[in-house]
Amino acid sequence: MYATSYHRASSVEDAxxxxxxxxxxxxxxxxxxxxxxxxxxxxxxxxLIDLRHIPAIRGxxxxxxxxxxxxxxxxxxxxxxxxxxxxxxxICKLAGHIGDPHVRHMGTIGGSIANNDPAxxxxxxxxxxxxTIVTDRRSLSADDFFTGLFxxxxxxxxMVTSVTFDAPEKAGYAKFNNPASRFAMTGVFVAKTAGGxxxxxxxxxxxxxxxxxxxxxxxxxxxxxxxxxxxxxxxxNLMSDLHANAEYRANLxxxxxxxxxxxxx
Amino acid sequence: xxxxxxxxxxxxxxxxxxxxxxxxxxxxEKLGLTGTHVGCDTTxxxxxxxxxxxxxxxxxxxxxxxxxxxxxxxxxxLAGQGxxxxxxxxxxxxxxxxxxxxxxxxxxxxVDLINREGGTLTEETVRAGLEGNICRCTGxxxxxxxxxxxxxxxxxxxxxxx
Ligand SMILES: Cc1cc2nc3c(=O)[nH]c(=O)nc-3n(C[C@H](O)[C@H](O)[C@H](O)COP(=O)(O)OP(=O)(O)OC[C@H]3O[C@@H](n4cnc5c(N)ncnc54)[C@H](O)[C@@H]3O)c2cc1C
Ligand code: FES
Ligand code: FES
Numbered sequence: 276m277y278a279t280s281y282h283r284a285s286s287v288e289d290a291x292x293x294x295x296x297x298x299x300x301x302x303x304x305x306x307x308x309x310x311x312x313x314x315x316x317x318x319x320x321x322x323l324i325d326l327r328h329i330p331a332i333r334g335x336x337x338x339x340x341x342x343x344x345x346x347x348x349x350x351x352x353x354x355x356x357x358x359x360x361x362x363x364x365x366i367c368k369l370a371g372h373i374g375d376p377h378v379r380h381m382g383t384i385g386g387s388i389a390n391n392d393p394a395x396x397x398x399x400x401x402x403x404x405x406x407t408i409v410t411d412r413r414s415l416s417a418d419d420f421f422t423g424l425f426x427x428x429x430x431x432x433x434m435v436t437s438v439t440f441d442a443p444e445k446a447g448y449a450k451f452n453n454p455a456s457r458f459a460m461t462g463v464f465v466a467k468t469a470g471g472x473x474x475x476x477x478x479x480x481x482x483x484x485x486x487x488x489x490x491x492x493x494x495x496x497x498x499x500x501x502x503x504x505x506x507x508x509x510x511x512n513l514m515s516d517l518h519a520n521a522e523y524r525a526n527l528x529x530x531x532x533x534x535x536x537x538x539x540x
Numbered sequence: 541x542x543x544x545x546x547x548x549x550x551x552x553x554x555x556x557x558x559x560x561x562x563x564x565x566x567x568x569e570k571l572g573l574t575g576t577h578v579g580c581d582t583t584x585x586x587x588x589x590x591x592x593x594x595x596x597x598x599x600x601x602x603x604x605x606x607x608x609x610x611x612x613x614x615x616x617x618l619a620g621q622g623x624x625x626x627x628x629x630x631x632x633x634x635x636x637x638x639x640x641x642x643x644x645x646x647x648x649x650x651v652d653l654i655n656r657e658g659g660t661l662t663e664e665t666v667r668a669g670l671e672g673n674i675c676r677c678t679g680x681x682x683x684x685x686x687x688x689x690x691x692x693x694x695x696x697x698x699x700x701x702x
Contacts, residue, residue, distance in 0.1 A: 281542065281559040281605040303606070310601045311583045314562075323559075325606060351595070375672025376652065377586065380595040381602065456584075457671060 277319040283328055287436055290324050291411050294432045297322035302434060304347055304386035307378050332385070332436050335359055340442040342366075346385025346435040354379060364540050365446035365464065369400045372450055374457045385435040388420070391427050391483060393514070394458035398484040400448065402475035403464030406440035423482050443468045445498070447539030449531040451478075453518055460518055461527040465535045471495060474532060479524045481514045490532055500533035544608045548573070549617030559605050564588045566604035567614060575615035575644050579674070586673030589645040589652075590614050596652035598672070615644035618651065626697070627651050627690040636686035638677035649673050650687045659695045661688060 280297075284290035294300055300322030303309055312318040326332065332345040335356050342363065344353060353359065354371030373379055373387075373396050387397040388408065401408070401417045408420045411434045420428050429435070443466040450462035459478030466473050474490040477483075489506045496502070508528045513521040545554040548571060555570040567590070568574050578600055579587030588600040591613040599607075618625035627650045630636065637643040653661065653669040661669075666687050667680070675683060 276560045276562075278558065279560050281603060306601060306603070306606065307583065310562075310603065313560075314581060314601070323603075327606070375586070376649070376669055377589055377596050377598045377672045378583070380592075380597050 276313045277316060279313070279320055280322045281325065282322060283325045286329055287331060287411055287434065290326055290329065291432065291434055293322070293324045294434070297324070300324055302326055302389070304389075305349060305378075305382035306386075307374070307382035308386060308390050308392070326385070326434070327383075337362070341439065342442055343437050343439045344384055345437050347383050348385075350374075350379040350382050350384070350387075351376070353384065362442035363404075363440075363446060365443075365448045365466070365538075366400050366404070369396050369448045369450075369464070372396065372452075372457075378457075384438060388438070389427060389429060389435055391421055391423075391425055392458070393424050393480065393483040394453070394456075394460070394462075394478040396448075396450065396459055396462055396477060399459075399462050399464040399475040399477035401438060401440070402484050402486060403448075403466045403473050404440040404443060404446065405466070405468050405470055405473055406438050408435060409437045409439060410435055418486075421484050426483070441469060445539045447535040447537070449534035449538060451527055451531055461524055461531050463528060463531040463535045465490075465494065465532060465539060467494075467498060467539075472498070476528055476532075479513050479528050481512055481521075485512075487528070487532070494536065498536065500536045503529060503533050503536070542605050542608075544604045546607060546609075547611040549613060557604050559603065561604045562600055563590075563602045563604045563607045564599040567599060567612070570604075573614050573616050577641060577644055579641060579645075584672070584674065585642070586645040586649060587642050589648040589673065591648060591652060594655070596649055613648075615648060618647065625651070626693050627654070627687070630686040630690035630693065631683070634682050634686040634689055636678065636683045642673060642675040642677075645673050646670070646675065646683055650683075650690065653687065654691050654694060658691055659698075661691045663688065 301320035303323040332347045336343040350370045350373045360367045406417045446466035448464045450459045453460045461478045464475045472495045474487045493502045508525040510521040510525040513524045515521045541556040577587035579585035583601045590599045
């Protein structure tokens with residue numbers, strides 16, 4: 276790992292100030308992506324601004340059916356929240372299947388969505404729920420936030436502070452794990468929200484997480500796994516890699532979507 | 541150089557290191573506690589698992605400066621007064637190790653799992669709990685057996701104490 280300087284931020288303002296004073300620096304949350312990448316010398320930030328000790332961006336708040344999850348909340352806390360499971364079990368299940376227990380104790384929702392790995396789970400969850408991503412300077416819909424492979428709408432120095440969403444009427448998530456990395460080889464999140472049915476797919480798209488309008492229409496008229504049987508999944512925008520080719524992934528997308536609907540609660 | 545202060549296995553300890561020093565290297569090289577191992581470069585094998593503020597973490601992917609101020613338990617901190625921790629004893633009894641390289645991480649993972657879900661563990665939940673730990677020798681079977689036996693033993697201990 277190349278040399279770096281560590282700073283522990285005490286508040287959001289402090290973190291943003293530290294970041295603007297250190298242009299080549301990076302925010303550090305759970306470090307489960309960033310420290311790993313630095314070890315491989317694939318990233319070399321001059322400074323690290325640690326967000327894990329900012330109380331205001333840690334924890335889950337529930338008011339009625341409105342859910343707010345602080346950016347520095349670890350995956351394990353989302354997975355274990357009984358209050359959240361009572362109104363949106365699918366997001367707890369999603370968080371509980373990220374990586375392994377040790378990764379879940381450190382890795383955070385803010386780090387996961389800022390990184391926007393094309394095989395990560397939270398991007399599908401938040402796009403599927405129609406969540407809002409709140410930063411130090413504005414609010415963005417998930418549709419506008421996730422823009423491509425490892426790309427988001429975040430500007431230079433912009434920091435995610437929380438995500439919010441209304442608990443859906445029903446939601447489900449099904450993931451086909453890559454057995455070695457635990458990331459999604461394909462994961463599908465389905466939700467029946469006040470704004471309509473939403474279906475988000477991760478691990479499969481060649482430009483990252485995406486919505487599937489064909490599935491959304493089919494489920495809007497008939498919320499059941501069978502409703503998806505005749506919907507065509509176009510393989511031309513899907514990834515091919517050593518784990519699976521685009522045609523295989525197209526089939527997985529449908530199978531996972533059906534399982535997600537079947538499991539929805 | 542930055543000063544890092546930790547409570548390790550119940551004792552306050554501190555040392556100076558570069559900001560880029562990984563927690564596992566700090567523990568092994570500065571504190572001389574070499575029970576915690578490094579088995580990979582990719583945060584996948586779990587040989588380096590310790591407990592930080594009561595939760596299992598991969599110490600190869602945390603900077604020592606990130607951990608400063610926290611309470612750490614390493615494999616050396618489990619056994620009390622010459623007696624093995626029940627999980628260690630169960631690994632011995634059920635042949636849960638061969639070469640032993642993964643074992644510190646396996647044992648620390650098992651203790652964390654029992655701390656969080658003790659008394660409710662099944663073969664399936666133990667296997668899921670070991671997703672972040674790789675063993676090149678045993679085939680996992682006896683590790684799972686050992687963890688289930690330790691869980692049962694510790695549940696009996698808890699009942700007896702009540
Ligand atoms: C073995 C292993 C298995 C994994 N398996 C999975 C899996 O199955 N599914 C999955 O989804 N993920 C998986 N991950 C990734 C894991 O979920 C990471 O925790 C996550 O991707 C990054 O979150 P973090 O908090 O660790 O972020 P960090 O690593 O600290 O940061 C990641 C990036 O986000 C930036 N960042 C962090 N916080 C903020 C913020 N608040 N605002 C703006 N930018 C920010 C950082 O600067 C950095 O560029 C795995 C990781 C490992 C090591
Ligand atoms: S050495 Fe930490 S996970 Fe392999
Ligand atoms: S006993 Fe040899 S790696 Fe597990």
